[in-house]
Amino acid sequence: MVGSNILFVDNCKTFIENAVNAFSQIGVQYTLCFAESDTEAWSLLQGDHQLSPLPQIMLIDINAEGINGIDLINKIRNNFELKSILIFVISNINNNENKLAALNLNIAGYMSKPFGNEEIISFFSTLNDYWNSIEFSSENK
Template identity: 60%
Template sequence: MRNSNILLVDSCKADFENVKKAFNEIDVKFTLHVAQNDTEAWLMLQGDNKISPIPKIVLIDINEESVNGINLLNKIRIHPDLKSILVFVITRTDNERNKAAALNLNIAGYMHKPDDSKKMTDFFSILNDYWNIIEFSSEKK
């Protein structure tokens, strides 16, 4: 998945700094875009600030207070150009209602965020290995 766009939706600045650090440590070839809430993320997917090419992967913490993640997931899943995006929910908090709703929207995985930077690096190393063996459409959007 070299040279692809990834969108991270998370309102916690420390978390997205840790994600960036982990990606750099494992040498992911990526352009990481960060949105602090669902509205900003949607604008990056379909608004004036649209990311090009469309991200192949979205990482989202649907349980953050300022992120209406289920609403964003619904919009992604019904949009013809976005519905094939791999969405991973990565969160620290348990919310069974959100978990069930996200799983029903065909997310690629629901995982707990690691607590420290070493675990974060290991976590994203595993995800990176997965992203590098799966096939993505070569169609440009």
């Protein structure tokens, strides 16, 4: 999946910086794109600033203030061009209602947000290994 986009929807600048550093340290071969809100993410998926190629993977903190993550995931799952995006929810807030709603929208996983530098590197290294072991559609988007 070299050269593909990953869309990261989170408004925590510290966590985003740590994620970028982790991606660099473990040699992730993807282009990491960021959105700080569900509206900005939707614009990158279907709006005036649409990513090309469309991301095959998305990481989202659905519990972050200012992000209506469940609504965004629902819109993605109801869009023919986007519904195959592999969506991972990462959050430091344990909201069972949002967790159940996200799982019912066929997300790939709901995980606790890591905090320490080594935890973050280990977390993204594990995800990277997973992403590199699965097969994505060969269709160009």
